[in-house]
Amino acid sequence: MKPSADTKSRILEKSIELFNRFGFVSIRLQHIADEVGISVGNLAYHFKNKDAIFEAIYEEIEENQKILLADLKIVPLFINIDKHIRDTYAIQQKFSFFYSDTFEILRNFPLIKKKYREYTRWYIQQIENMISFNVARGTFTVESHEKLHLQLAEQYWMTMEFWLYQRRIRTFEEINIEDYVLALWALLLPHFTHIGNLEYKQMHYNENFNWL
Structure with missing residues (x-):
């Protein structure tokens, strides 16, 4: 790596690290x-301001999320969904300042706010596609009401995006990945077919015994 790139x-x-510890502002x-x-002065040579x-x-955050969604899009089986949730949690921990104060940060960056909104629409569409894929393979139920799966996709995205924020607002001292994973699966569980329930149970059975 070139010295300039390394400094950057x-x-x-x-x-x-500083934004996470003390807040962006x-x-x-x-x-x-x-x-x-x-x-x-040297810093300003690489970045003119904060x-x-x-x-x-933000470009790095969005790029990381797109990579995870691209992996999920290939084959969104339950094990892949679970991995996507856990990998997303890792990203949110790395950039916790952004996920803890998204609204306030975006309010000060109109151009990024526009990009974030466009990205969010695309993200929700990918989640809806994930649901449709699992309906087609018989693990999710067919929607009983129009746009039910779109609503589910939006709720799933909101939980995924703002779970960290609401936990900190409610002064939870411990941020636990298993609580995060369960919060997202809890939204999907009511939509499982019998086959879906079996696959979910089998996935957790394999996780519990992967030390063998």
Whole structure:
């Protein structure tokens, strides 16, 4: 890696760490420069301001999420859905400042807010496709009312996107991945067919005995 690219990566890495620890609003360029071990002038050579740093971080968040969805889109079996949930949790932990204060951050970045809205529509469509795939293979029930699966996809996205935020608002001290996973599966469970229930139970049976 070139020295310039390495410095840029360290700036982003330290910025994420500081934003996660102290909040996006509280951090100034000087804090980031001190953490990286460079001058503010050197930092400004790579990113002219804090907004530019956040824009680069947001691009990374969106790109990571798209990669996970691309993997899920190939074959969204239950085991793949479960992996997607767990991998999404890992991303949210890495960029917790964004998922803890999404609304306030986006309010200050109109262009990213527009991108986020477009991305959200696409994301929900991918979840709806995941549901349709599982209806076709007999693990999900056929929707009993018009747009029921669209509503399910939207609820699933909202839970996935804002679970971390609501847990912290409610002052839960422990953020647990298993609680996150269960919160999302709880939305899907009522829509399982008999075959779906069997596959879900088998998936957890295999997880419990994967140490053998």
